[in-house]
Amino acid sequence: MSLDISEETRDTTRTGQVMPDRIADDAHALRIAKQLAEAFAPDAALRDRERRLPWAELDAFVASGLWGITVPRDFGGAGVSSGTLAEVTATISAADGSLGQIPQNHYYALEVLRVGGSSEQQRFFYDRVLAGERFGNALAETGHKDFKRRTRLARTAAGWHIDGRKFYCTGALYAHWIPTLVITEEKGRDITWLAFVPRDADGVEVIDDWDGFGQRVTGSGSVQFNHVRVEPEWVVPFQASFERPTTIGPLAQIIHAAIDLGQARGAFQAALQFVREHSRPWIDAKIAHAADDPLTIAQFGDLAVRLRAAQALLRRAARFVDAAQAGPTERSVAQASVAVAEARALTTTVSLDAGSRLFELAGTSATLDGLGLDRFWRNARTHTLHDPVRWKYHAVGNYYLNDTLPPRHGAL
Incomplete structure (x- = not known):
């Protein structure tokens, strides 16, 4: 291809x-x-x-x-x-x-x-x-210390309109539709919805201002909504989906875990290839080829085991997610969330470890800028910041120790 x-x-x-x-x-x-x-x-x-x-x-x-x-x-x-x-x-x-x-x-x-x-x-x-249309997203907002969303959906006799600004809008740059988290006020409280907004609608401005040092071409920049008209049939309940047990959160998180696992695999394969073809053996090893260094071999063995373990946890988590989709209950969704959190804890660790150890094992020549091997660590470090791994361990520990079910929201 x-x-x-x-x-x-x-x-x-x-x-x-x-x-x-x-x-x-x-x-x-x-x-x-x-x-x-x-x-x-x-x-x-x-x-x-x-x-x-x-x-x-x-x-x-x-x-x-x-x-x-x-x-x-x-x-x-x-x-x-x-x-x-x-x-x-x-x-x-x-x-x-x-x-x-x-x-x-x-x-x-x-x-x-x-x-x-x-x-x-x-x-x-x-x-x-x-038919080939892509969805992006406009969920997160920046500029405030709280997680309260401020992009609002106004529903009037003149039509439904959205005003607000979003960031971390991965995929919006490439999308045909931008699913956007919006707020309405009902009886004195805010209700959240997911509005599917056409990328080319009047008042939509997609801004290519993502400049993170990793995941550079994800299109994760800003979207501005200036009195953007949407049709009522494009607006889907969101908050209501978390007031009952659903698999929205676990499914989102298992994809994040898979991204991290893939980053680790890519770094591991790049390290294997570089050590086999380019690395020089350390003088104290008294060998002709870097791939014969017993300490290097042991390091690769350790990393391979960690990769296998992360992959096994991911596959196990997927079975829990499938079971929860087939029969969503408080317990089945919680079990899926915990299983995915376990996988994310390990895929986070191994993706960062693989990206870093690539250079430890390959040597100084692997750091040359033209090779671009640093992208594996940069990508992993950027993506694993999506939500903190320390809270994965908390959710897992609290479940097993106190039988406390994890919260239901889009971030777990």
Whole structure:
């Protein structure tokens, strides 16, 4: 599979549509993900270094059908398992961490639709996705010490309109629709909703101002909403989905864990290749090839075991998420949340460790800027800050020690 990146593909306003293939089942999804990863990997360092927006890669990603794999079978999608979704995400993330993260909120929005959308809303938006349209996100806000959201949805006789500003809007730059967390006031209290806003609607300004040192081409910048009109049928209940046990939170978090696992895999493979082909053995080892250094071998063995453990926890967590989706109860959703938190604790650690140990094992020559090997650690460090791992350990410990169920919200 070859990808042509032209000047047109670097246009920050290009949101052309491609008609995707249909993924038949889980095995098909995994096979296509491997093929795409092989195509994405060669230019990953170049995209990172030049901050080259991956329009051609995203078109190929969508055309493969992988962006529609969580659409339920009743609506024409593949309806793959959570384990398959996680493995697809990890596979792409190992090749390019940014590309692995871009659809995270797309899948998140699909789960919000599955849980809280009406059948008409589900049919409309699922059809849009199966036709090749992408969802971004506008959930988070900055500039305040609290987590209170201030982007509001006004519902008047003249129509429904949104005003506000969002940041960390991963994927919005590339999206056809921007699912946006909005607030309405009802009987003296704020109620949250997820409004699906067309990317090209009047009053929407997507600002490419993400300048983090990692995940550089995720398009995680700002979105400004200036009296943007939305139709009532584009607005889906959000808060109500967390007032009962649902899998929105665990599904979001298992994708984050998969991104981290993929980053670790990518760093591990890069370290293996560099040590085999380029590293010089340490003088005290008295060997001809760095790959024969017994201390280096032991370090690779330790890292491999940690990777396997993280992968096993991720697969275990996926089974809990599937069970909770099939039968959502207070206990099943809590078990899924805890299992995912366990996986995230380890995938966070191993992604950072792999990115750092790459240089310890490969040596000074691996730090040359043109190689771009630092992107694995930068990407991992940036992405793992999404929510603090210390609170994962707290949720897990509190569950086992005190039988305290974790809170239900989008961050766990």
